[in-house]
Amino acid sequence: MNSRSNILKKIAENKPASESLPVLRFDDTIHYADKQAQFIKALQNVVAEVLEFYGYAAINTLYKNLQAAGKKIVNTIPEIDDVNNQLPSLSAENLAGVEIAFIKGLVAVAENGAVWVTEEQMQNRLLPFICEHLYLVIERENIVDTMHQAYQKIDTAASGFGVFIAGPSKTADIEQSLVIGAHGPKKTTIIIIN
Amino acid sequence: MEVTLFIPCYIDQLYPNVAVATLELLQKLGCSVSYPLQQTCCGQPLANSGFYSLSNKCNENFINNFSDAGYIVCPSGSCTLHVKEHLQSKTRQSKAEKIKSHIYELSEFITDVLKPKNLTASFPYKVGFLTSCHGQRGLHLSSMSEINEPSFSKPLQLLNEVAGIDLFMPQRVDDCCGFGGTFCVYEEAASVKMGKDRIRDFETNNVDYITGYDVSCLMHLEGILKRNKSRVKTIHIAEILNSGTNG
Amino acid sequence: MGKPVHSILSKNFIADNDRTDWHDETLWMVRKKRDYASSQIPEWETLRQWASQIKAHTLSNLDHYLTVFEKNANANGIQVHWAANAAEHNEIIYGIIKQTGISSMVKSKSMLTEECHLNEYLQDKGLQVTDTDLGEWIIQLRKEHPSHIVLPAIHLKKKDVSDTFHQHIQTEKNNNDPKYLTTAARHHLRNIFIKSKLAITGVNFAIAETGGIVICTNEGNADMGVHGAAVHIACMGIEKIIPETLHLSIFLRLLARSATGQAITTYSSHFTSPRKGQQMHIVIVDNGRTRLLGNNNFRNSLKCIRCAACFNTCPVYRKTGGHSYHSIVAGPIGSILNPNTDIKANADLPFACTLCGSCSNVCPVKIDIHNQLWIWRQQISKEGYAGKTKSLSMKVMAYILSHPNVYRFSGNVFRMTLKYFPFIVKNKLNPWYRQREMPEAPKKSFRQWYIQKQKSEFKKQHIKKDS
16 A cells, blocks of 8 residues: 555656647548458458458358368357357366357457457457467448547447457567467458448 | 858868858858858757756857847758757847747758749769758758658758759668767767668769768768778768859 | 676677668668558547647646546456555565465566566566567577567577577477477467466556556467466556547557557457456556656656657667667667666666657657757766766867867867877777778868958959059
């Protein structure tokens, strides 16, 4: 408690006179004529794969094919298949071998290719990171121009955890050479439902 | 137009030709030029070394020399910036303020105040342009590569009017040359490395001259060029603008 | 061994010319990517202005926002701790760890924990800490410090990494392929992630409105660590706070574009409450920051969001390497922050700069970095850390420049010396002359020329009149 009050006291003594917040005119920021086209362009920049489907039936077929190929898949989207209700309590050890995960994104950001996913969608916080190949499903009407519109649309406090994901995990820590697949997925596919 | 010349100390002592060219150029452009005889230095070497506190008397001397001046023109972006940012006086602050608002670097004075219809200079050489930081980022003589702003350059606007000139801009258009005042001696290794890297781009592109609006940066590059027996020479922008037969 | 000095360390760095060129080129490329990314956003300069103002507002109400944050974080089930300094920060963390009985843990990149030397502290207590950011892990294996706050291993070549990995995780000797090396690290660290029950992270942004924190990574290492762990400890400086979630949109648009030229990092993770059954702690640290807050001249440096754009653009940083700055945070921003912690040990850093001003132009929160470095220089000489020789020579220079007669006399002496006794100047003791020729000394100063010319013009006019 002592440090807490000391720090707060020092701040109160040392802080400058109050400065006002800027007036934020988000309407004046960039808007794209074709949000979807820009979103796809941004996804290419972050080395994500893009699929455009009409409705969940097509995803279903893809999912079934992957299953038939013997992949270890975790699905979290009820429209595709049943969802394992044990998923939230699975540990890292349990999830370590997951090859593919299907997760629904709530908002997609055209300027940077990011998709917003919350704990409710991913079911298990580790899932979008520990899987080798992540499929994120996004409905086209949920594509917004920039982060400004994205934050206006989402409520970060409504979930214990939420994340913007832009493509597969990557690193350039060795001589600035880009390597896809650092600690998270080696591949990310965004399925846009038109 | 009445113009008072501020000639920085190292130009006065080591590059009088630059001052002469500045004087003659301004006269050609129709100015009546005077030069206060008791001037020394703007005090920048003290201030940038952390000893601004020692520059009071130097400031007072500057005010003595220039408080009556209308337009003050200086062939150095760096010294001009120093005066604009740091000239002050305990007893004569209003005079200091007047000086600060009336001092111009040479090329901005020509483009912004004199606005001549055309220049008569001719300089039939390949010339690389060195963008010096203080003039660029401090005085905003040209647009800056870091900032999203419309492209412009006051010195290049002038050089583009010189007959026969073949202008070359280095790839890293406004990366620092490494002079940096006393930095060039206290951080000798970094300073020389930066200078060499700047020069490489000019040399591989076969320029005859490197020009700019700051003699200090040019002096640093000249030192390296000469040591390495390069064919590339340095020249101040005033000397180019003042060149040619029809002046 | 004397105390480390930037000018000497950089001389050693530059001695390897090829490596210096590589370092310079690579960081310049990052700077170019930043330029391109920012040019794609028409409102870029407005975003910088907004970000700077939001930070200014927050700093001026910092106590308010910190308490609001604490209240909301507590309500979310997060335990908040306060540390006055590095020692207390480390003790708090050790206290938490001790209670859990966990002995090995993973840590994602946090400059604050570097600043507090947490790794060394915990290792001395017999605990095992694995840095999981690839760059940080590499330098941890090599027992080095980061040379860059975003690209910690940028001073190393792939051959260096290959050698290190060969030694520690038995990768093939001389296989220098970054993909091969990264994959090897992925496999090795994945096993550690899966077993680890405690994760330490930094914080990019703490949001007062929600009591949550945001952590940005490209590798996913923070998330891999935290979501598998039973305990999450996040460490933040008091300046990491921002008022509202909506403000995040501005900072996240600026951060990655400024740092690496990416439009956004791969992961921008928002932690609002611990996972069911998980413990989450946030340690809020002062460690000299409140002192900076009270200093008009340097307060703005607390706006820093650690993007390192100032590193990448700084010509001195690019050509001298991060380790030449002999401190945890190198580069221009480090040269402001470090003298605040220890002015004597870091008195050289504000001078490792040409005042070119590029840093201030790239800064996404518009910190006037180069001006602050100029002010530090004044402060350093005022407090007597400029060195005796320099102080004396400056006094002499001040005397010369304030007396026009003395100035002219000295000028003449200097030019004549250069002309007739060049060996006095042209020797190895003169750092200008070591790699540069002296300018050629003219016979006359401009002033002398000017007076002579005026005289002859005066004469000419009189001769004309007489004839």
